[in-house]
Amino acid sequence: MEQQKSCENCSTKNSCQDVYCEIGKKKGPSIVIKAVTALLLPMLVFIATLVAAEKILKTKIESQEIQTIIVFLTAIIITLAVVMIIKVINKKMKI
Numbered sequence: 001m002e003q004q005k006s007c008e009n010c011s012t013k014n015s016c017q018d019v020y021c022e023i024g025k026k027k028g029p030s031i032v033i034k035a036v037t038a039l040l041l042p043m044l045v046f047i048a049t050l051v052a053a054e055k056i057l058k059t060k061i062e063s064q065e066i067q068t069i070i071v072f073l074t075a076i077i078i079t080l081a082v083v084m085i086i087k088v089i090n091k092k093m094k095i
Contacts, residue, residue, distance in 0.1 A: 037086055045082045049075040 007016075053071040061067040 037090075041086070042079050042083055046075050046079040049078045 010016075050071055053074045054067070057067050057070060061070065
């Protein structure tokens with residue numbers, strides 16, 4: 001019902017399907033690499049850094065609270081560094 005009301009004044013109300021089919025046929029560059037680089041890579045770096053830093057600091061720091069804070073800050077700093085490197089590389093490659 002709502003859709004029918006919004007379609008009453010539309011100039012393409014009888015050809016919506018045709019319009020969406022034409023849009024679907026448009027070809028463009030794949031964004032898979034951009035999506036993986038922007039979303040998945042920083043998460044993987046953060047998680048990997050958490051695991052690695054925890055294993056390294058497990059025997060060196062006795063206080064669990066301090067160890068947790070240091071591991072978390074290390075993961076954040078390394079992840080931010082990786083994100084900045086990705087931005088620099090993308091600017092140079094104009095992606």
